[in-house]
Amino acid sequence: MPRDRAVEAEGLERVFKGGIRAVDGVDLAVDAGEVFGFLGPNGAGKSTTVRMLATLLRPTGGRARVAGHDLVGDPSAVRRSIGVALQDAAIDPYMTGRELLHLQAVLHGFDRAHGRARAVELLERVDLVAAADRRVGTYSGGMRRRLDLALALVHEPEVLFLDEPTTGLDPISRLTLWDEVRRLNTELGTTVFLTTQYLEEADQLAGRVAIIDGGRIVAEGTPAALKAEVGDPTLRITLADPAAHEAGARALAAFGEALPPERSGALAVRLPGGAQSLPGVVRALDEAGVVAAELDLAMPSLDDVFVARTGRRLEAADGAGEPAAAPAPA
Amino acid sequence: MRPAVTQTAALARRSVVGTLRTPQALVPSLFFPLVLMAIFTGSFGNAPGTIPGFPEVRGFLDFALAGAVLQGILIGGTSAGAAFALDIEGGFFDRLVASPVARTAILVGRLAGGVVIAMAQTLFFVAVGVAFGARIEGGLAGLAVLLVLAAFLSVAVSGLGVVLALRTGSAEAVQGTFPLFFALLFFSSAFFPRETMTGWFKAVADVNPISYLVEAMRDQIVTGVEPRSTLIGLAVVIGMAAAALGGSFLAFRSRLRSAL
Numbered sequence: 001m002p003r004d005r006a007v008e009a010e011g012l013e014r015v016f017k018g019g020i021r022a023v024d025g026v027d028l029a030v031d032a033g034e035v036f037g038f039l040g041p042n043g044a045g046k047s048t049t050v051r052m053l054a055t056l057l058r059p060t061g062g063r064a065r066v067a068g069h070d071l072v073g074d075p076s077a078v079r080r081s082i083g084v085a086l087q088d089a090a091i092d093p094y095m096t097g098r099e100l101l102h103l104q105a106v107l108h109g110f111d112r113a114h115g116r117a118r119a120v121e122l123l124e125r126v127d128l129v130a131a132a133d134r135r136v137g138t139y140s141g142g143m144r145r146r147l148d149l150a151l152a153l154v155h156e157p158e159v160l161f162l163d164e165p166t167t168g169l170d171p172i173s174r175l176t177l178w179d180e181v182r183r184l185n186t187e188l189g190t191t192v193f194l195t196t197q198y199l200e201e202a203d204q205l206a207g208r209v210a211i212i213d214g215g216r217i218v219a220e221g222t223p224a225a226l227k228a229e230v231g232d233p234t235l236r237i238t239l240a241d242p243a244a245h246e247a248g249a250r251a252l253a254a255f256g257e258a259l260p261p262e263r264s265g266a267l268a269v270r271l272p273g274g275a276q277s278l279p280g281v282v283r284a285l286d287e288a289g290v291v292a293a294e295l296d297l298a299m300p301s302l303d304d305v306f307v308a309r310t311g312r313r314l315e316a317a318d319g320a321g322e323p324a325a326a327p328a329p330a
Numbered sequence: 331m332r333p334a335v336t337q338t339a340a341l342a343r344r345s346v347v348g349t350l351r352t353p354q355a356l357v358p359s360l361f362f363p364l365v366l367m368a369i370f371t372g373s374f375g376n377a378p379g380t381i382p383g384f385p386e387v388r389g390f391l392d393f394a395l396a397g398a399v400l401q402g403i404l405i406g407g408t409s410a411g412a413a414f415a416l417d418i419e420g421g422f423f424d425r426l427v428a429s430p431v432a433r434t435a436i437l438v439g440r441l442a443g444g445v446v447i448a449m450a451q452t453l454f455f456v457a458v459g460v461a462f463g464a465r466i467e468g469g470l471a472g473l474a475v476l477l478v479l480a481a482f483l484s485v486a487v488s489g490l491g492v493v494l495a496l497r498t499g500s501a502e503a504v505q506g507t508f509p510l511f512f513a514l515l516f517f518s519s520a521f522f523p524r525e526t527m528t529g530w531f532k533a534v535a536d537v538n539p540i541s542y543l544v545e546a547m548r549d550q551i552v553t554g555v556e557p558r559s560t561l562i563g564l565a566v567v568i569g570m571a572a573a574a575l576g577g578s579f580l581a582f583r584s585r586l587r588s589a590l
Contacts, residue, residue: 054428055427055428055589055590056424056427056428056589056590057588057589057590058587058588058589058590071590072590075590076430078590079428079429079430080430082428084424084425084428084429086421086424086425086428091422092344092348092422094347094348094351094352095344095347095348095351099347103340103341103344104429106336106337106340107337107340107341107426107429107431108429108430109333109336109430135351151425
């Protein structure tokens with residue numbers, strides 16, 4: 001039996017009124033159990049794609065299957081199999097976290113007792129036990145996102161769609177949420193389809209990423225493979241004694257092409273072997289009697305991939321960069 | 331069938347809880363009608379008996395009570411429609427649509443929550459009225475009719491709000507209908523009897539459906555259950571509710587058509 005696909009799309013397309021092709025023929029194949037990162041600047045078509053896969057928006061072309069169910073043919077089966085946490089999730093500010101989880105459980109057909117038990121389980125999972133009976137209006141941005149995540153998990157979905165789960169969060173809250181996503185992927189085996197405009201997020205969480213720009217997928221693969229495609233890591237060495245420059249350059253010649261150093265007393269070399277070549281480099285320098293004050297191995301980033309494919313920097317592509325702060329509680 | 335009922339009840343409960351916990355929505359619907367009732371009762375306390383043509387009534391408060399009930403439901407129903415729009419604006423609506431919830435529960439839950447609030451409001455106004463000396467001539471039967479009229483009116487008002495919410499997705503657009511309802515209220519016999527009106531104003535009040543509704547409500551309080559006015563009032567309000575309900579189902583369907 002072939003490996004189960006959690007999400008499969010062929011030529012998925014959404015044309016809005018006025019002829020705007022928000023999603024323009026997207027092919028996707030996400031395996032069950034994967035964390036899949038869907039990366040792109042604002043307005044690239046990420047959210048439109050997710051809204052279609054979550055049955056919230058009718059595709060104008062192409063076909064897709066989610067958790068094995070045809071999107072257009074059997075949307076109810078898709079809805080039973082997915083959990084959805086959409087961008088800037090609205091959560092009733094006047095309800096408590098526990099009440100919302102309980103409501104969500106009832107809406108998924110749980111009986112009251114089962115719903116209560118499930119709410120307690122999930123509150124523990126996302127570390128909101130202490131805030132469970134406070135109104136959501138008093139929650140911080142990070143707490144809301146965690147509650148939103150818990151709400152999407154009530155019915156133990158096979159596939160979880162997270163649309164920009166950490167946009168607007170402070171770094172600590174972002175790390176907490178990342179841990180949560182990793183945990184539910186490894187512990188429960190939930191497939192996670194995650195959209196983000198943050199390279200680091202995709203790099204940290206996703207086993208595979210697709211980069212979308214202007215409604216089309218411009219790159220797809222594991223973060224490592226995509227970066228490898230762009231180029232090799234660069235090793236920069238700051239010498240303790242600038243006079244050892246020539247000896248150092250000779251020692252490094254075997255490992256890769258020399259690059260123009262950024263300043264005197266430094267060396268730079270393209271290192272196709274990456275981190276695995278480092279012990280050899282250190283040994284060779286040592287044998288040549290060259291002392292390195294600093295070693296810095298710079299990996300190509302997904303941003304470099306984006307630049308290579310689109311000619312623009314991802315963070316600059318939407319012109320906004322990172323949002324300054326979490327949205328104020330309503 | 332059963333899950334749909336449970337889901338509707340859960341969503342209705344949520345809208346009731348939401349209303350009770352947002353004082354800025356609840357207070358005006360209780361407070362303004364009371365203030366107006368107090369002003370009119372103070373200003374026109376001896377209108378019955380001194381103004382020629384004023385119907386026979388124990389006191390002006392008994393007369394004004396129905397107007398307060400009606401006004402309260404207009405305000406409350408508009409808030410229910412606006413709350414539905416806020417669900418759309420904020421994304422709760424999407425969360426519901428992306429879950430396997432029965433589609434009708436999303437709509438009916440909100441309207442049913444509004445009905446519960448409207449009936450509770452009616453009991454509140456009647457209780458305040460009775461505390462200040464009004465008497466419900468229709469007794470329990472009259473009160474029951476009053477509640478039924480209130481329930482249908484709530485469906486009519488919040489249903490219209492829901493239509494606008496679904497068409498525009500904007501709570502402001504829904505709140506914007508309020509002046510319209512207020513005009514309907516003032517150009518009706520909600521605060522004064524049609525017997526004392528003249529000219530064009532009377533002509534407007536004569537064709538204003540709110541007049542027939544408020545007179546049906548008032549009769550339960552002032553004269554007791556009066557079959558003719560009760561039936562006319564019921565027919566008017568059921569017609570309004572049916573139109574609003576039909577409109578909201580159509581708007582709901584067309585909104586869902588853009589989804590799957």
